[in-house]
Amino acid sequence: MRRNEYSFEVRLTFDKPVTDHTFLLRCLPACSDTQTVLEEKLDLDPEVHVTESLDGFGNRIVCGTITGPHDHFCYHSRGIVEVDDSLRRPVPYSQKMIYAGSGELTKADARLSAAAGSLLLLTGGLSDREKADLLLGEVQNRMIYEPGLTDTHTSAARALELGRGVCQDFTHVYIVLARQIGLTARYCMGLASQEGQTHAWAEVLLDGIWQGYDPTRGCVCGENYVRLACGRDAADCPAEAGIMSGFARQKQMIQTSVTTVEVHEEQRKEEQRRQQRQQVQQ
């Protein structure tokens, strides 16, 4: 079990005022078997009434509209989540099947299929876990970390062709290869320690349970990752989307952090007690 204090702050500025700005954010930590939200706060500037819903992947969505003219839009999501991988539960069939098809950015092309084809020769007889482990090295061999060449719309096929990219691209390539060799894999977007930006990693279904893999760092994910959203690929779960009226150029600044909070056993129990009481009251 690990307790993470997270902060995710985005500041959008427009060089001319915009109006009728409808936005959709995936900036709140997911509530899942392994991730419990202890505290959360979302500040918006300009202040606006928002509503929360779930998208098709079960991601938490914050949606709102700023009607009047404004030249900036900031959101700051922060709080504390507890991540405990020992609480992982088997994924029901209906949840697993959402990831049966490929997303827009994770379609296999000839190059990806060929890469997967040669992998299949190596992975015969391996367990799913061994395959997923092996893939980490494969992606590291084929991809070099280099920001600025790809953007949020870059497909896995294009990323592999370039052989370069950022965490989103590493994860996309990993996911396509995983699917091609018969694994069920999904894309995760969230926050991780040591990253200033949002981070991306993959999850692979092993013995019916999601296991995180970070192809960019080349390691299995630990409990220092805070998941905000998941999907078949990045196109399914952008952190922010918006539509507005006006001819403005937009600048974006992002700051994220994840730090571990020390927890004393007694304090944890006390909080748990308080939470359970609250649940009963509700």
Place this chain on the structure above:
Amino acid sequence: MADILEEMQPVINQQLARYQVQFGLYKNGEFHERLFPFDPVAREISAENFAFLEKGLIQRVDALNAFIRDVYGPKKILEDGVVPPDFVFAGKGYLAQCDGFVPPKGIYSHISGIDLVEGTDGNWYILEDNLRIPSGASYPMIARELERRAAPDLFRNGRIADNRDYGLLLRQVMDYVNTGGINVIYTPGRYNAAYFEHSYLAEKTGATLAETGELVTHDGYVWYRGIEKEQKVGAIYRRIGDDFLDPLCFRTDSLIGIPGLMSVYRQGHVAIINAPGNAVADDKGIYYFVPKMIRYYLDQEPILMNAPTYLLYYEKDRRYVLDNLTKLVIKDVAEAGGYGVIFARDLSQEKLDQLRQLLEREPRRFIAQEIIDFKDLPILENGERVMRKADLRAFVLSGEHTLVWKSGLTRFSRNPDSFIVNSSQGGGFKDTWILCQK
């Protein structure tokens, strides 16, 4: 007495042109709009025949609705191996954005356009299920209006079922799923080929006709920006495709959508008619499985038959298709509106070989069907009656109950050798008279 209608045909067609009763079609990559020629020789369906159709259509649409609810929920039919998951998830029809949510009253396909043909063997065969935004109800509505004007006596004796209730029936569906607020028909605007239908249905249902920019979302609801203050919207009969519905959820480049709509919808704060994601059930590959769905969900034997269909996905079917190619019609599952339909018997040897290779390479993309010898109907051409192929689009409405509108759109091919009657392929239409029991 029906002869009066034949004499009035030019006048009725003129009136239809004035009302801009037309449709759009793609020919050689270009978009054309053309009038939909009206034929005065109405198709008659006996009360007995219709009662049979009604039962079969209600059964079919109920099963299709159950299937969509299942696919976006527990997915039992897939887990139980009745429908291979491949057919659901590999196609473009399944929208993950719609998963894990049940729309108001659990209805997905509120308006279903089921295309059938009557075989020379006397059986009705289902050709396809249109569950997205099937169009065409306005044609028989307006045609009947003009017929009544031309020959009022014809409709006075109660022999022909009145079809003027479509607006009311549609309104009842909208009211039933409405989550609180006004009913709206959402149109992409007057440049759309079906704009006549959109405005006509708004008039007949009493719903507000809204265009791009007039529907906005805030505070968890959809609002209509009228001339006066904003009004909350409880049900949207949208006449734009899923892709364009919400740029924050589907195609980000859509300029005709309602940003934030899906978030409101998934909070249960608005009904969308038909529900987004329905394409998962009206794909030509899924069509093959509809009789199985009827048995699976309703525990009944299908009343209406599919045209005998083969899935190239199954080894046994594939072998049959390749051995009997020239007897069959091949359909691309991703296409609709009469596009991507190949009669193998019309192909040259070279083309036939190409088709064979294509079928072997992409078996999931095609289905093959036996060519149904369907009944010709008389149409009037240069003052003479000639026989042409025709189909029937029946409109099935699902609200508190599922029911079949006592009318329908009969489309025919102008070309005596063509079996394709879709309006997109340049045919005409005639009224469909459901006769009353005497």
